[in-house]
Amino acid sequence: MSILIVEDELRVRAFISRGLTEEGFRVRESVDGAQAQEMMRHERFALIILDWMLPGLSGLDLLRALRAKQDTTPILMLTAKDAVADRISALNAGADDYLIKPFAFEELLARIRAILRRVDNRATPLLSHADLTMDPTTRKVVRAGVEIPLTAREYALLQFMLEHAGEVLSRTRIVQAVWEHDFETFSNVVEVYIRYLRTKVDTPFATKLIHTVRGVGYVLRSRP
Structure with a gap:
């Protein structure tokens, strides 16, 4: 948002x-x-x-x-x-x-x-993909009926990925959208926060949603 x-x-x-x-x-x-x-x-x-x-x-x-x-x-x-x-x-x-x-x-x-x-x-609808749902009004994130607590930055990153689900997002684009900085200043911050999100959003569940596209960036989708 x-x-x-x-x-x-x-x-x-x-x-x-x-x-x-x-x-x-x-x-x-x-x-x-x-x-x-x-x-x-x-x-x-x-x-x-x-x-x-x-x-x-x-x-x-x-x-x-x-x-x-x-x-x-x-x-x-x-x-x-x-x-x-x-x-x-x-x-x-x-x-x-x-x-x-x-x-x-x-x-x-x-x-x-x-x-x-x-x-x-x-008007505003929920953001969702597969069994993952985000309510921008309450800021509640739920996957398969389980509420997932996120930090403010993790929430912002996941929201950006949900808004562009299925679209491969470059590290530069993510940094500019979520951190409002040039990529060079935050060279490894995306990897760090993707790891945080995976731990909370993917690790406890059988189907993984956050995927790495080697040499390009990341994508939120229900298939590899």
Whole structure:
């Protein structure tokens, strides 16, 4: 599940990004509205955290532009503006929620999860392959009726593989999607976490789902 942070203040952006990554979300970052628009042309996001005061195209203008195109991606507005009129403007423009700076990360996370629950209740299906199921709403992973506890990073990796089940994923692509870093920086991290996942998702079961494609990467499928 990917979240886009559109925030020009490096300190705030890094604070949110670090916290969400630790919670198992895949995070993408943008410093202004124009860059965010370009990213949205190529990627889909589960939610956008959008700062109001951005250089160039403001967050409110970006919000209005997205809603004018019938883009229903959930949007949580962040701003130092605390007047009732400002909150009304953001909500009337199509924001799903509004959080005033400064804020506690715990409140931000709670609001994000509340928004995602509302969206999930409308449409989001379970992710599944063979006898493995992941519920993005509850973050519960079950295989053959057995619940599998995962760390935040293991969950993010498995979610990415489930979203692309049957597709061979290169190590570079996995690192960029799950860790948001260049492959060279995390040269062996994929192997380490694939091993962790196999121990939990495959080892206790007869049918193995996580397979290595030599020289290419990994694939989630029910056949070798």
